[in-house]
Structure formats: structure tokens, C-alpha cells
Amino acid sequence: METSNLNSLEGPKVERWLLQEAVAIKRPLIISYIFTTISGVLVVLQSWFLALACHNVIIEKTSLLSILPMVWKLLLITVARSILTYFSEKHSATAAAFLKIDLRNRLYQKIVTSGFSGRNADTASLVEVMTTGVDSLETYFTRFLPSLVTAAILPLVIIFFAIPAEWRASLVLLFSAPFIPLFMILIGKGTERLNRKMWGRLSILSSAFTDLLKGLPDLRMLSSVKRAATSLSLLSEEYRTATMAVLRIAFLSAFTLEFFSTVGTAVVAVIVGFRLLSGNLSLVDGLFILLIAPEFYLPLRVLGLTYHSRMHGIAAAERIIPLLRHVDHPRSNRTFAAPPVGELLIAYDCVTYSYPGGRGGVHELSFKLIPGEITALCGQSGSGKTTTASLLIALAEPSSGSITANGADINTIDPDLWRSRIAFLPQKPFFFSGTVKDNLTIGLSDVTEDRISRSLESACAQEFVRSLPSGLDTIIGEQGAGLSGGELRRLALARLFLRNPSLVILDEPTAGLDSQNESLVCTSLRKLAQGRTVLMISHREDTVKLADRVMIMADGRLLSGGEQLNG
Structure with missing residues (x-):
């Protein structure tokens, strides 16, 4: 994969590809979103029952025994929310697992049919994409997308129930909410470049490590192992620094998002307090607003905290897409024949192959493999x-001699x-x-x-x-x-x-x-x-x-x- 190809991919196009991939797993994802939404609606109901129970005990002087049915309802709702959360996460994890298997299958088929040469750099890059790259997409589908759907639906549901109880506090919630996604997007723009840098460092480190392993015998002969190890250590330190830069911004963004939600909740509490003191607001409505205010900001805060999962997913997709869309380069103008059918009689005839520099290889091999x-x-x-087997797989051509299958080279x-x-x-x-x-x-x-x-x-x-x-x-x-x-x-x-x-x-x-x-x-x-x-x-x-x-x-x-x- 060429670097230029990676850089030519624009963020919106990459995210469009990710959403297209989500279509293949839409059924478990939709079920997960439905469970999450129902759980969010139950939060409103839970808050109302809790506020009503407190109102009955404090204002109405109701006995604790008389509110016992309400306590059972609260427990039932809590259990229901736990079950819904479990099944929501299970379905999203199932969807992500299916997508990873499908992607690995497609990548495997592409590698098999692309004339992959097995060069060190290619090997390291492909291993990175097939393992870390595909795994990094999981959090995009299991964390970011569910958080995005929840943040789009649940705050509106809460506002719908909050306005009849106290419209002034509801307006505070409504007007303060956009600041959280706004700052999330601004911070995300900064981490996008750092994420690309981190993935680039990982790719370089993978290739360098593969080269070091392949060339270890030569490095030992030249007494250059320590120098190579020092170089690898520097690359590892650069990758660590790039990773810590991404994490630093992630932690700072969490602080910023918490600040806005905390300030919004505090303003709501002040409004409710003054309204209660003036006698213009009942305790049940006041407690209800105070209980659902943190729940109103929670989906937006979670979306902000999972925004780095989106960045990880986009950075990984930028490395996967070029491989899936890779157009094989024509090997030559030669016309290739179809392989012989049926059983294969393999014959090596004076086969010689030497690696660059004349190191290793095989010399004048002649034998047959009988079906x-x-x-x-x-x-x-x-x-x-290994060289003998590599020649048979056509990963390299003999310097002289021929390998035939049923008489065909x-x-x-x-x-x-x-x-x-x-x-x-x-x-x-x-x-x-x-x-x-x-x-x-x-x-x-x-x-x-x-x-x-x-x-x-x-x-x-x-x-x-x-x-x-x-x-x-x-x-x-x-x-x-x-x-x-x-x-x-x-x-x-x-x-x-x-x-x-x-x-x-x-x-x-x-x-x-x-x-x-x-x-x-x-x-x-x-x-x-x-x-x-x-x-x-x-x-x-x-x-x-x-x-x-x-x-x-x-x-x-x-x-x-x-x-x-x-x-």
C-alpha cells in the first residue's frame, strides 16, 4: 500500500465506507439501538417514581410501608435496564464480530488473488492490517455508533418529559447541550492528525521489526545487532510518544466535556432551588428535573468519551480500504496458461536459485513428486x-532450470x-x-x-x-x-x-x-x-x-x- 493512496482518502469518504459496512450488520445493530433506547426511556420513568416516592414521604407524610409498591417498581425497572443493557451490548458485539470475520475473509481473498510477493514491508503492513487494523474497527461499531444513536434520541426524549415539569430548566438543558458535541468535534479534528501519525509509526515499527528478524543472521555476522536494536528502540519510543499524545488529548477532552455538563446541571439546580423556595414548583417536579438533568447530559458525555473510538476506526479504515480496493499491477505482457487438471506430477529439472548477493539458495535440484x-x-x-517449497509455490522464479506440473512449466x-x-x-x-x-x-x-x-x-x-x-x-x-x-x-x-x-x-x-x-x-x-x-x-x-x-x-x-x- 502506497502512502499516497492512504493520504488521498478523505475522512468523509472513509466514514461513508464504515457506514456502508454497518449495513451488512444492520439487524443486530438496530436491535442493540432499540434496547438502548428503551433503557433510556426507563431512566425517565425511574426518575419519576423516585421523585414521587420522595415527595410522598417528605411532603405528604406517607408511611414507608405505603410506598413499598413503588419501591418494587423501581427495583423492577433497575433490573429491566440491566437486562436491556446486557442484550444491547451482546448484539453490538455480535455484529462487530461478524464484521471482523467478514473483513478478514475479504482481505484474505484479496491477498491470495493479488499476487502478493511476500516482501518484508508488505508482510508487516498486511499483518498489522489483518490484526490490529481490523480489531480497531470493533470499538467504532460497539461504542461510537451506539453512543451516537443514543445521544441523538435520548436527550430529546428527556426534554419531552422535562418541559411540562419545569420549562425554564428544560431550556437550560436544551441550549447548553450543543456545546458538548461542538467541542467534541473541535477536539476530534486535532486528534485525527495525531491518530494518523500514530498508525504511521506503528506501520514503520512493524516493518522494522520484520526486517530485523529476517536479517538477524547477517546482523550477527556483521556484529551490528546492538545498533539495529537501538534503532528499533528509537522507533518504539516514537510510537509510544505518538500514542501518549493521542491519550493526552483524550483525557483533556474528557475534562472539557465534564465541565460543560457539570455547569449545566448546576444552573438547573439553581433554577429549581429558587422555584421551590418561591413555592411555584412542587417537590416532585423539582426532584424529577434534578434527577434527569445528569441523565440528559450522560449520552452526550459518553459520545464525547467514545469519539476517540471513531478516530481509531477511521485511522484503521484508511489502511484497510486501499488493500480491499487494490488493483493488481499487470505482471507482464505474457499470456499465462491455466493450470493442468487432475492429479499433479511435479518435476524439478536442474533448478537453481540464488538470493540477491549470491547468499543461500538451491543448486541443480532434480527430482519428482508423485501423485x-x-x-x-x-x-x-x-x-x-524452504526455498525449494517457495519455488514450487511460484513466489520466485528459478535462475535456471524449470519446475513442471504434468509437463507444463x-x-x-x-x-x-x-x-x-x-x-x-x-x-x-x-x-x-x-x-x-x-x-x-x-x-x-x-x-x-x-x-x-x-x-x-x-x-x-x-x-x-x-x-x-x-x-x-x-x-x-x-x-x-x-x-x-x-x-x-x-x-x-x-x-x-x-x-x-x-x-x-x-x-x-x-x-x-x-x-x-x-x-x-x-x-x-x-x-x-x-x-x-x-x-x-x-x-x-x-x-x-x-x-x-x-x-x-x-x-x-x-x-x-x-x-x-x-x-
Whole structure:
């Protein structure tokens, strides 16, 4: 994403996009707003009953026992408000969760189909957008929008009931109210620039951290680790300073908003006091006005306090929108062919690839990956296993030699269509906070329950998923928190079965598993290999036993090439 693209987005256009996204989740949002509005109306009723009870006890000298029914009504209203607030927040949280899942799916599809190169800066920026960026939209939909609706409706409802009781105090409320949103907007204009600066610093810090990790071996060789760490520390300090600047204004704005609401309430109290002393106002009406005055300002104060959530949402959306609207740059004038259909026979023919500067890479690799077989690629770290797999995914082109699929050079095949035939299972599969079903179907649409069931059965995961508290609807934490390593590995395999790829690349699929889970994963891998081409990256002897063929690499060269172990 280019910086110029980000800067060209105007605030109103970004907010228009956010409101368009809200249309997709309008049903739970509307229900949430209705519950919030009803709760606000109950505040007026609660204040009236409380004022009436005090009036009866103080002025009418009514016994406490006689106002007991009114006390029960007050308790009932309090309970009702608590229930309404709970369901309001639940529906808004549900809406935000659905939106985040949908956005991540769309971003994932865009990344897959955009010819993403995997450069360090791109990686850091995309990770930031997919995680922090999408999460930052939640407060916009769960805090700011509900507060905006409440601030637009509830003060008018309170004024409607307050005017008949005491119109002078009502006018004070009515004329003082606009100052709060006015100052909120003025303060918000100042924080908008600071929010953009904070997000820019976060993006720079993410890219710098990724570069540091990637280049750590070279930095150690050049004895430059401390210098790089110092540079990263300075960037971290700049991000901290930018964040504190935003928080400083947020705290100052809270003080300003409290000042106007406090002054308005004090003026109302003075008017009510003088009217009570002159005998022109009953105690019940006076107490009612005093009780609802703070409630009148409360929605406006909450809106002001959540205005920074709007700023966060806009700043995050400015980074998400360009990615969703990104138009892929034409790779070249070459005409790409469609990938071959059916099973894939992969052949490396004298493949050589070197990284810039001649560092690392692979040299003169020649071997075949047979459909229906599991081929293990073994070697120590840095031997060239990852580079070999990257060339197969078409993330880079060989310097010499060729990689063919059923006789067709993969570099003549449309990269997007080619990658859609491939699935990769890392040693630590990615899982996000959400339901088991959402984690299985991410990036897919129109997945039937029958397909999910068959995939779980093929991955030996059906039994343990059924035993979960809510089955497929059970919520797991980030990185699969709540499930064991073996269960997560089998869910990842089920995800592969759902995608039904022709070529599968596995990275240490049984590492860290106990004997029972390892046996189940091995059974699943055997099913996965049926009719598919499987390349398994490993250096563990136990995992190699699962393979039909094994290849050993060292220093970017093949020491042994595809001896058949089974059959």
C-alpha cells in the first residue's frame, strides 16, 4: 500500500465506507439501538417514581410501608435496564464480530488473488492490517455508533418529559447541550492528525521489526545487532510518544466535556432551588428535573468519551480500504496458461536459485513428486528446504532450470490459479479468536455442513469436535487457545480437506505431538495423500517414516533424491 493512496482518502469518504459496512450488520445493530433506547426511556420513568416516592414521604407524610409498591417498581425497572443493557451490548458485539470475520475473509481473498510477493514491508503492513487494523474497527461499531444513536434520541426524549415539569430548566438543558458535541468535534479534528501519525509509526515499527528478524543472521555476522536494536528502540519510543499524545488529548477532552455538563446541571439546580423556595414548583417536579438533568447530559458525555473510538476506526479504515480496493499491477505482457487438471506430477529439472548477493539458495535440484505419494524433504535449518517449497509455490522464479506440473512449466501458469491448487500446513497452524466453524471455513463461501462433517471425519477430528461444549460453534481463543496441539493440528488438516487442493506442502506435521495424536495425524495424512501430491518438509526420523520417498538436502543441494521407502 502506497502512502499516497492512504493520504488521498478523505475522512468523509472513509466514514461513508464504515457506514456502508454497518449495513451488512444492520439487524443486530438496530436491535442493540432499540434496547438502548428503551433503557433510556426507563431512566425517565425511574426518575419519576423516585421523585414521587420522595415527595410522598417528605411532603405528604406517607408511611414507608405505603410506598413499598413503588419501591418494587423501581427495583423492577433497575433490573429491566440491566437486562436491556446486557442484550444491547451482546448484539453490538455480535455484529462487530461478524464484521471482523467478514473483513478478514475479504482481505484474505484479496491477498491470495493479488499476487502478493511476500516482501518484508508488505508482510508487516498486511499483518498489522489483518490484526490490529481490523480489531480497531470493533470499538467504532460497539461504542461510537451506539453512543451516537443514543445521544441523538435520548436527550430529546428527556426534554419531552422535562418541559411540562419545569420549562425554564428544560431550556437550560436544551441550549447548553450543543456545546458538548461542538467541542467534541473541535477536539476530534486535532486528534485525527495525531491518530494518523500514530498508525504511521506503528506501520514503520512493524516493518522494522520484520526486517530485523529476517536479517538477524547477517546482523550477527556483521556484529551490528546492538545498533539495529537501538534503532528499533528509537522507533518504539516514537510510537509510544505518538500514542501518549493521542491519550493526552483524550483525557483533556474528557475534562472539557465534564465541565460543560457539570455547569449545566448546576444552573438547573439553581433554577429549581429558587422555584421551590418561591413555592411555584412542587417537590416532585423539582426532584424529577434534578434527577434527569445528569441523565440528559450522560449520552452526550459518553459520545464525547467514545469519539476517540471513531478516530481509531477511521485511522484503521484508511489502511484497510486501499488493500480491499487494490488493483493488481499487470505482471507482464505474457499470456499465462491455466493450470493442468487432475492429479499433479511435479518435476524439478536442474533448478537453481540464488538470493540477491549470491547468499543461500538451491543448486541443480532434480527430482519428482508423485501423485498419491508423500515425499519427505529433509535437512538441517538453512539447507534450502524452504526455498525449494517457495519455488514450487511460484513466489520466485528459478535462475535456471524449470519446475513442471504434468509437463507444463509452472512459471507459464497463471500464478493465482496455480496457488489456488496448493495448500500449506505450517508447524504451528494459524487460528484466530472465533468459532471452530469460522476457523475451518475462513476464506471459503457456501460451505455445507456435510462438507465440513466429511472433512472433520477425514482428519480424525469429528469425535473431539462433537465433544466440545457447543460443537462447531465452540469459541476458541487466539492461536487456538483452549485446544491441545494435536487437536489444532487435526483441525488444520480438516481445513485442508475442505479446500481440496491438488498439491499439499507440510512442515513438520507431527512435531510436538504425543503418540496418540501423532497416530491420528498420520492416519489423516495417508487419507490426504490419496489422489494428491504431498511434499513434507522435515528433519525428524519419526516423521520421515510416514513418507513414501525421502530426499536429503544440505547446503542447497540434493544429497539423495527420492528413494522409495514403502511399497
